[in-house]
Amino acid sequence: MDATHYYNPNGEDILDEKLYGGSPTGFVDFNRSRYRWDSNIYDLMNANTWFPSEVNTASEKKNFEHLTDNEQAIYKMTFAQLSFNDSAQEEYLSDFRRLANNRLVKAVLSLQIMQEVNHSKSYAVLLDACGNSEEVFNLYKHDAALNKKNQQVAEQFARYIDGGSADKMLLSAMASVNLEGIYFLLGFSYIYLLGDKVPGARDMIKFIARDELNTHLPLFANIFKTIQKENKIAASTIDAAYEMISDAVEIELEYGKYLLNRYPIMGVTPELMEQTVYNYANDRLKKIGLEPAFEETPTTYLQKLVTKHLEMNEVKSNFFESNVSNYAKSSIDLNDF
Numbered sequence: 001m002d003a004t005h006y007y008n009p010n011g012e013d014i015l016d017e018k019l020y021g022g023s024p025t026g027f028v029d030f031n032r033s034r035y036r037w038d039s040n041i042y043d044l045m046n047a048n049t050w051f052p053s054e055v056n057t058a059s060e061k062k063n064f065e066h067l068t069d070n071e072q073a074i075y076k077m078t079f080a081q082l083s084f085n086d087s088a089q090e091e092y093l094s095d096f097r098r099l100a101n102n103r104l105v106k107a108v109l110s111l112q113i114m115q116e117v118n119h120s121k122s123y124a125v126l127l128d129a130c131g132n133s134e135e136v137f138n139l140y141k142h143d144a145a146l147n148k149k150n151q152q153v154a155e156q157f158a159r160y161i162d163g164g165s166a167d168k169m170l171l172s173a174m175a176s177v178n179l180e181g182i183y184f185l186l187g188f189s190y191i192y193l194l195g196d197k198v199p200g201a202r203d204m205i206k207f208i209a210r211d212e213l214n215t216h217l218p219l220f221a222n223i224f225k226t227i228q229k230e231n232k233i234a235a236s237t238i239d240a241a242y243e244m245i246s247d248a249v250e251i252e253l254e255y256g257k258y259l260l261n262r263y264p265i266m267g268v269t270p271e272l273m274e275q276t277v278y279n280y281a282n283d284r285l286k287k288i289g290l291e292p293a294f295e296e297t298p299t300t301y302l303q304k305l306v307t308k309h310l311e312m313n314e315v316k317s318n319f320f321e322s323n324v325s326n327y328a329k330s331s332i333d334l335n336d337f
C-alpha cells in the first residue's frame with residue numbers, strides 16, 4: 001500500500017472529499033463535514049449504544065419451552081436467518097468501506113461495523129440463554145429455503161462489491177439498502193408477533209431493529225443519494241437498482257411464505273405479507289430518491305408492529321431505569337438532500 005493512502009499532505013481538502021473517487025489527505029475531522037448527515041447519524045448511533053447484556057434473557061429457556069411447536073420453529077428459523085444477515089453485513093461493510101473516499105463516511109461505516117458485530121453477539125447471548133444456539137446456527141445445513149435465502153443475500157452483496165466505478169458503488173450500496181430495509185423485516189415482525197411470550201427475544205430485536213432502521217438504513221439511503229448526486233449515473237444503473245429491490249422483495253416473500261406455509265401462526269396471511277413487503281419496498285425507494293414501484297396499500301398490521309417497537313425510550317426505561325438514553329431522532333437532520 002502507498003503511504004499516501006494514510007497521509008497525503010497534497011490531498012484534497014476534507015470538504016472536497018466525494019464519496020466515490022478522489023484523494024483524501026487522511027484526517028477524520030468531525031468538525032468539517034462535507035455532508036451533515038454523516039456526523040448526525042454517527043451521533044445518533046452513539047447515543048443509542050446498547051449491549052446484549054442489558055436485555056433480560058434469564059427466562060428465555062422457560063419461555064421458549066412454553067411456545068407451541070410452530071412458534072418454536074418460527075423462532076428458530078427467524079433467528080437462523082437474521083443472524084446470517086448480520087454476519088454477512090459485517091463482512092460486506094468492511095469491503096464496501098474500501099470503495100469509499102470520504103474519510104468521515106468511512107468512520108461512520110466503522111461504527112456500523114461494530115454495531116453489526118454487536119448484533120451477532122446478541123444472537124449468541126439470546127440463543128445461549130435459550131439453550132439452542134448450536135442448533136439454530138446450524139439450521140442452514142438442514143433447511144433448503146433458509147440456505148437459499150442466505151445464498152441470495154450473499155450474491156447481492158458480492159455482485160458489485162469489487163467496485164471500479166461510481167455506478168458499481170451505487171449498486172453495491174443498493175444491496176445494503178435491501179439488507180437493512182427488506183431482508184430483516186418479516187423476521188422482526190415474527191418475533192414481535194410472539195411478543196410477550198418471549199420478552200427476551202422481543203427486546204433484543206427491538207434494539208437491533210432500531211439500529212437497522214433508524215440509523216443504518218438512513219446511512220445507506222444517504223450514501224446512495226450522494227453517489228447519485230456527485231456522479232453521472234447511467235439510466236441502466238438505476239434500472240438495475242430497481243431490479244435489485246424487486247429481487248429482494250421476491251427473496252423476502254419466498255422465505256416468508258415458506259415459513260408461513262410450514263408453520264402457520266396468528267392470522268398472518270400471504271396477502272398481508274405481500275402488502276407489507278411491497279409497502280416497505282416503496283418506502284425504501286422513496287428514501288433513496290426513486291419512485292415507488294410496487295402496489296401500495298394502507299400501512300399493514302405488521303408494519304405497525306415494527307414501527308411501534310422502534311420507540312426505544314419505552315424499552316430502556318422499563319429495563320434499565322438508570323440508563324435511559326434520549327432518543328432524539330426527530331431533532332436530528334438525517335437527510336441533507
Ligand SMILES: [Fe+2]
Pocket residue numbers: 086089115116119208211212
Ligand atoms: Fe445488524
Ligand SMILES: [Fe+2]
Pocket residue numbers: 089116180211212216
Ligand atoms: Fe445494519
